[in-house]
Amino acid sequence: MNWIKVFAPATVANVGPGFDVLGVAIESWGDTVEARRSDSGVSISEIVSDYPIPKSPEANTASIATIEVLRELGNPGGVELRIKKGLPPGSGLGSSAASAAGGAFACNYLYGNKLTSQQLIDAATNAEESVSGRYADNTSAAILGSAVLVKSVSPVEIIRLGSINELKLIVVTPQIKVLTKEARATLPEKIALKDTVKAMANTSAVATAFLKDDYNLFVNSLEDVISEPIRKKLIPGYDRIKKAAIYSGADGFIISGSGPTLCAFSNKPKEKCESILKAMESEIENTGLSYQSMVTGIDRKGTRLI
């Protein structure tokens, strides 16, 4: 049986105010999962990664999602996986979700493409749950592409929101690890009613911006009163990096997921975005941290065969 190769994009969860309910897939960055049928069971024969990634099939989200899909298909056979991690784990770019999406998609493809996108999202979300908690913002955006609204996680109910054509994302990932579980532990258990109202308004406005392809509404609705004030403390140099991005012309700035990835927004030409990126990088260099970075756009395709 031949190998197939699947790409699953990186994703930005929360997208500013939308804590746990908004996600968007981004171009040119993600995990690659190769897969072929085997007689039975799920195995990982190779992981190419600059980071330590669990190779046990019970601990890697690509293989856990594969197991979920096989079960859903009535266990018609096995799958052998080779994983090329493009995304650093604990980066806030949906690393575990991308692997899960890649595994789920690949397995379904190998066995006749019988499952719906919804079923693939369910499988990937179950896999995500087993390593970081039950969140569907990264998994659903990775599977579907573009922006999504998570109406519910149990059961998973996802609304496709669409895309903002002129939106460019200026992404910097400092090399510190922020684990979702730990980042969540720092959040307050209760939110002031007035902040809840603001979060509802801004989240609905960002969703509307994706639905209407409205760049200005998008960048004017990013204020996050729930997680930014807390999570920024986990990111060295946060205030300076944000200020550098805005001063150099970015129209908005957020933490991607639980961080440490930072994402600025612009609709200007590529050179302008590169200069915003340079300004952000130069502040990160002041912290002494190394980083990865990229100017990119919204991925509209989601997880796919390549």
Place this chain on the structure above:
Amino acid sequence: MNWIKVFAPATVANVGPGFDVLGVAIESWGDTVEARRSDSGVSISEIVSDYPIPKSPEANTASIATIEVLRELGNPGGVELRIKKGLPPGSGLGSSAASAAGGAFACNYLYGNKLTSQQLIDAATNAEESVSGRYADNTSAAILGSAVLVKSVSPVEIIRLGSINELKLIVVTPQIKVLTKEARATLPEKIALKDTVKAMANTSAVATAFLKDDYNLFVNSLEDVISEPIRKKLIPGYDRIKKAAIYSGADGFIISGSGPTLCAFSNKPKEKCESILKAMESEIENTGLSYQSMVTGIDRKGTRLI
């Protein structure tokens, strides 16, 4: 100078989960404001109402909004008002907002229609603030018609959301008065983070439903974890009335604004909606309260000359 006559529709604020951020205008129910130019000042020469309504120009939202609009226009003259209250105050149908919208619209019309909708909403919201607090959900829906998202109240920023064509509203207003100020005093100051997330998801989903004209998404997104659990206690027979509506076929049920108006939703033919209404009425009759009721739809026109 001749009299003009303006109609301003009733409005349902919150629309389930969207506490303080969603509003929708409803058909066939509202306030009528007649107006003509006068030399100076704003006077109310007549109020036709089954309820006690302040006739002092400084205490009535129609005249306060008129004063606001005159000021915005540079005080070109005065206005004499005659108000016909269709909406009971303290009903949760945006009674004060409808009067404010009518006064603002009428005054602007009399003096050359120079203000934008945004300016009329500002004037009506300032008037609303002077009697019940700074909320823009009712005022903006009354001025614009259809559904709106209040992105911010200071300054007022409103996003038009659109309408759901097949949506029918089955509205019952028990004759008890729930004043916004008092209803708000009963709400908690803090909301659990998980409830905040649910409110964000459902509010965004309702906004999406209006944007996409999606009835099913609408009725499946109405759960309100913030205000319903508290405010239902102010409405005698609430649980029974809700149960009666759902059992007789309604697809959703909410408190309108801070109540006591109750609103069930259906997309079935009028006779079916009438039978849902009957079921609700019969439960209200058990409480001994009198009531007003109506089967209606979304008002798409907003405040207008008639």
